[in-house]
Amino acid sequence: MSSKLYENGSSQAVALADLIAAQVQVIVTAYSASGQTIPSLDSTTAGPFDEPANTPANISMAIQLIEAACAQLCATVASPGHSITKKTYNYVEPACMLVVVNAKIADLLLGKPEGEHVEVLAKQAELDTGKLGRVLRLLATNHCFIEVKPNVFANNRLSLKLVSSDPTSAMVGLLTDEGLKSSAYVNETLFDPKSGPSMLPEDAAFKRAHGSPIFELHKRPEEKYRADRFAEAMIGWATVTDGNDLSKVYPWDELPPGTTICDVGGNTGHATLPLIKAHPKLQIVLQDLPAVIEQAKEFWRRENPKAIDNQNIHFVPVDFFKDSLTHGCDYYYIRHVLHNWAEVECIMLLTNVRKAMTSSSTLLIHDMVLQPLVRNTTSVFDQAPEPLLPNYGVGRVLLYQQDINMMGFVNSKERTLEEFIDLGSQAGFDFVKIWDAGEANSLLEFRAL
Ligand SMILES: C[S@@+](CC[C@H](N)C(=O)[O-])C[C@H]1O[C@@H](n2cnc3c(N)ncnc32)[C@H](O)[C@@H]1O
Structure with a gap:
């Protein structure tokens, strides 16, 4: 619904353009x-604010406002048919x-600011030259x-995130492969009378696309690369969405030495690793499935062997549905686990x-906590200024995409605050x-009744 403050599209468009100009200045x-x-977009050296954690x-707020306002301005001024066609594509x-x-094109372009001809890239990647050129041009x-x-392409700030050593590229691989293919079957899955209302993983679009549910597929020896890519993608996701900022989100400094935090379904423990680096007096108990805990040990040996030597990290395999979790920790921390499960399993x-x-x-x-799209004077969420949508629209669309x-x-x-409560x-x-934990995250604190 149109804002009462801005009576028509012209006043909204001007307000959005002003907002963009003001936030660029910020x-x-x-x-x-x-x-x-x-x-500049062409630069290949890291900027001071490239990592959300830094x-x-x-700046984060200004970026969200600019993204929201740019998208809303384009949707306001362009013809509806044009906007819909672009969205469709x-x-x-x-x-x-x-x-x-x-094809590891970003890797092939490393150290080549002058670029490389698409013929050379295509030969190295064993792809058709003309088709690779069209892909790169898009x-x-x-x-x-x-x-x-x-026909000569080079890396820039964005393509460097696709270099294979950057965990973001694993996230891109996971989402553009398993994610894109699953999304293509959402329509059939929703219209099917059996799978439409189901909340079972085996009825998800993923199965129609890949033949079996995700974690079954990932267990097959010949599909090991998918399981490895998934673990790396979790790190990539955490890095780009500010998930590693846990150390700054909660007043850990105020806790006594030896405070124990059980990271339930913590995967490799990549979310609690920076926490221990920032607050070495804390103790982590990492709990996940046995195979994942073995991957986690390797990860900590590589990334923070001191924490293992000082017994700041304890690795305890568990099936969190069947086994008892480590008893009596001061904190139980569950990150990006509940969004994998329907209500029954979450409870x-x-x-x-x-x-x-x-x-x-x-x-x-x-x-991630989904925010309401309707403006509300008593909301616990910070709401974007009018004429933007109160949930920051495209500035926070990642939540709704996820x-x-x-x-x-x-x-x-993903759930609303009311659903989590x-x-x-x-x-x-x-x-x-509720503690604000970055662009796409919130930290919800609960105590036992
Ligand atoms: C989406 S990942 C989240 C990982 C991590 N907390 C993070 O924020 O990146 C979900 C985690 O739950 C773990 N998991 C799934 N089923 C489990 C079970 N039955 N018992 C223990 N862990 C399980 C997976 O192995 C995986 O590491």
Whole structure:
């Protein structure tokens, strides 16, 4: 619905353009204050604020406002048919990204600022020259890679994220391969009378696309690369969405030495690793399935062997539905796990956590929390200024994209605050507080009832 403050599209468009100009100035000023300028898109050297974890809050906010306002301005001024057609064609970009990730084009262009002819790239990647050129041109038109001379391509700021040593490229691989294919079957899955209303992972679109549910597929020896890519993709996702910022989100400094945090379904423990680096007096108990715990040991040996030597990290394999979790930890931390499961399993898992807790333990759920699209004067969420949508629209669209992605992968979902509070209360928890944890995350604090 149109804002009452802005009566028509013209006043909205002008307000959006003003907002964009003002927020660009915020970013320029923040860079100047650190003696820098915004890196040009063609640059291949890291900028000071490339990692969300290092980005000042005012820059993150300005970026969200600019993204929201640019998208809303384009949708306001362009013809509806044009906007809808562009949205419809969005699928071709991830299809092209998967080709360049699998062909390791960004790796082939490393150290070549002058670029490389597409013929050379195609030969190295064993692809057809003409088709690879068209793929790269589509991506370069969307600011990933640059065409420095006709048919000569080079890396830029965005394509460097596709280099295979950057865990972001594993995330891109996972989403543009398993994610894109699953999404293509969401329509058939929703209209099918059996799978449409089902919340079972085996009824998800993923199975129609790949023949079996995701974790069954990943267990097959010949598909090991998918399991490895998934673990790496979790790290990539955490890096790009500020998930590693846990150390700054909660007042860990105020806790006594030896405070124990059980990272439930923590995968390799990549979310709690920076926490221990920042607060070495804390103790982590990492719990995940046995095979994952073995991967986690390797990860910590590589990334923080001191934490193993100092016994800051304990590796405890578990099936969190069947086994008891480590008893009596001060905190139970569950990050990006509940979004994999339907209500029944979430309540089963949370009830298991509740049983392991003492009366002084705290539950922290670190997850995406969907924000309402309707403006509300009593909202606990920070709402974007008018004429933007209160949930920051495209500035925070990642939350809603991830919600549909979870539907496609495992028939699960991202949740609203009310849904999390309801899950908690069904498992014996009282909601205490929501902590802002970055662009796409919130930290929800609960205590046992
Ligand atoms: C989406 S990942 C989240 C990992 C990590 N917390 C993060 O934030 O990146 C879900 C995790 O739950 C683990 N998991 C799934 N089923 C499990 C079970 N039955 N018992 C223990 N862990 C399980 C998976 O191995 C995986 O590491």
